[in-house]
Amino acid sequence: xxxxxxxxxxxxxxxxxxxxxxxxxxxxxxxxxxxxxxxxxxxxxxxxxxxxxxxxxxxxxxxxxxxxxxxxxxxxxxxxxxxxxxxxxxxxxxxxxxxxxx
Numbered sequence: 001x002x003x004x005x006x007x008x009x010x011x012x013x014x015x016x017x018x019x020x021x022x023x024x025x026x027x028x029x030x031x032x033x034x035x036x037x038x039x040x041x042x043x044x045x046x047x048x049x050x051x052x053x054x055x056x057x058x059x060x061x062x063x064x065x066x067x068x069x070x071x072x073x074x075x076x077x078x079x080x081x082x083x084x085x086x087x088x089x090x091x092x093x094x095x096x097x098x099x100x101x102x
Contacts, residue, residue: 009033011067016051044082
């Protein structure tokens with residue numbers, strides 16, 4: 001039987017959840033937010049405070065955490081993958097992107 005891994009997901013339309021403890025790769029995690037429950041097998045070890053995808057996220061798609069867009073996927077991200085700087089580009093505070101069309 002899998003341990004009860006602690007995570008947080010604030011809004012049912014979030015695309016990621018946050019680990020509230022270290023969770024090993026291969027663990028099956030159940031994430032519940034209001035009326036939605038996701039069962040995700042982690043592809044990567046997730047450290048405390050880090051994010052993992054609860055749904056597939058396509059390259060170029062907004063990544064939503066705590067009900068807010070925190071960035072854009074720089075590549076396709078499968079459910080259960082670690083979401084961090086290697087596959088997410090932040091959208092906030094980007095002075096180099098002002099006035100450019102992407």
